[in-house]
Amino acid sequence: MDTNTLHTALEAQTAAFCEANHIPGFVVGVYHAGEQVTIAHGTANVTTGAPMLQDTGFLFGSVTKVLTTTLVLQQVDRGVIDLDAPVVAYLPDFALSEPGAAAKILVRHLIGHTNGIDADLYFPDAKGRDALKAYVAGLSDCGALFEPGEQLSYSNGGMIVAGRLLEVVTGLSFHELLARDIYAPVGMPDSSTSAEQAILRSTAVGHFLDAETMRAEPTTMFTLPDTWGPAGGTPIGTVADLLAFGRTHLAGGVSPYGRRVLSAESTALMQRVSHDMGSPNTPPIGLGWVLYPFGDTTVLAMSGASPGGTSLLCVLPEHDLVLAAYGNSPGAIMLQDQILQWLLRDHLGVHIPKLVTEPEQDVDLTPYVGTYRSNQLRVDVSIVDGRLEERTTYEPADASQERIFTEFAGGTTSAPPQRYVPIRPGLFAPEGYPTETFDGYLRLLLVSFHDLRDGRVRFRNGGGRLTRRA
Structure with missing residues (x-):
């Protein structure tokens, strides 16, 4: 060309x-x-x-x-x-x-x-x-x-x-x-x-x-x-x-x-x-x-x-x-x-x-349920209608931190709950997206879970960033 x-x-x-x-x-x-x-x-x-x-x-x-x-x-x-x-x-x-x-x-x-x-x-x-x-x-x-x-x-x-x-x-x-x-x-x-x-x-x-x-x-x-x-x-x-x-x-x-x-x-x-x-x-x-x-x-x-x-x-x-x-x-x-x-x-x-396959139907969701935290961020993972659902909450350390992050985010730091479908154990895609969405750079929209111990995972990875089970 x-x-x-x-x-x-x-x-x-x-x-x-x-x-x-x-x-x-x-x-x-x-x-x-x-x-x-x-x-x-x-x-x-x-x-x-x-x-x-x-x-x-x-x-x-x-x-x-x-x-x-x-x-x-x-x-x-x-x-x-x-x-x-x-x-x-x-x-x-x-x-x-x-x-x-x-x-x-x-x-x-x-x-x-x-x-x-x-x-x-x-x-x-x-x-x-x-x-x-x-x-x-x-x-x-x-x-x-x-x-x-x-x-x-x-x-x-x-x-x-x-x-x-x-x-x-x-x-x-x-x-x-x-x-x-x-x-x-x-x-x-x-x-x-x-x-x-x-x-x-x-x-x-x-x-x-x-x-x-x-x-x-x-x-x-x-x-x-x-x-x-x-x-x-x-x-x-x-x-x-x-x-x-x-x-x-x-x-x-x-x-x-x-x-x-x-x-x-x-x-x-x-x-x-x-x-x-x-x-x-x-x-x-x-x-x-x-x-x-x-x-x-x-x-x-x-x-x-x-x-x-x-x-x-x-x-x-x-x-x-x-x-x-x-x-x-x-x-x-x-x-x-x-x-x-x-x-x-x-x-x-x-x-x-294709980076991801079609969703699996029989993935056990219980190892992923719980609360995950990192600096000023909380992610609550639950099972709703047979899907994983995540609620993300920003928990500012002080007024200065809240002001800066809120301006950086364009005035809002909250988002509605997001449901996920399993691609395979430990890997989930946001509901409603065709799998080809994730073939490129937007693979970062996928969520993964890592380090399974005693039936529960220790870490959640979203956007390349880890949160740790509380």
Whole structure:
């Protein structure tokens, strides 16, 4: 498929989906085998009417986690950090509420999402150079979900601790380090580290759909607090900049401009499986990258939620392809999944097998019933009309936490009960979805249960995050 055909196809898919699903604006870029295509559609901000352009900036969200991991591996290459050293060797004040729990966590656990830090909804509102120091200090009130290396659970806390570790060993703030060691050598001239920088150029804002008017309304929060920088709270850039970063990982750590950013060995280590839960809804993890299997093809991926927006970066080493995209409404993740699968099937000719089979009828539901908890989150699982039913409750630690998370979520933190049908023992799909829904990125909608002991499971996994039986 030539670049003109690719451009036309991307443009048509984007316009049709955005119009049908009330997505104000969308920007997507594809690099493949030496050619690059970028298209932009719609509006960056419905209040101002500013158009979404190919060089409009947007919040990277959790895509930042791959940048943070790259920074850590750079220091490993330089002999400054040892992946197998305890985190407390660099951060002596790092502690969790359980005595001795923090001392068991190694550096690799932080960037491999296997650290067990129970702080996924912990949003301390600190600003400036000491923001990450304040975050780590506050973790002494947070617990551990599991022993390090025992399980896999998507970890904002781990990445933020890694960011603070980088500050201590380099003497630079995380944002200074990001600009010096990622933006500059990769060639990301339009990327910034704060809202104050981003306001000086064209930048999109997120939106939430008003269920009554079916109109997209701008978010009341542009970024998360500075404390969340290394996990994706504050870095901002363009599709072209993200493509350049993806191409650097495609090329074994060498930027499109010929600069060595990361060693070939560390680049490969990030792409190698470090933990696998063996469940379709929780793809294997490398370091930083999530390794999505699509048949025989592996997609290195990370998506990023920001207030009212969602980004995606995918690298396909086997096909010399990078995909980067952003939409300024949470529903844009559906379009990103559609484009990814279209690129695999139609552009690259990759066969995507069905990920899940038809539901089983005779699965014993009793091992899964109970209450599961993680940081400020409670999930009650019961049996209703022969189906598992989940009720999720947000339990804020204080008024500040509630304010930040409520704004991040667009004003609501509650959801109606959700029923699930069994796919097989330990794996469930939300009721009413055709099984092909889960073939792509939206496999994260599946729920799995892990570690059966004495007739009851210990952990529930939803969206890649664990909650533990209370």
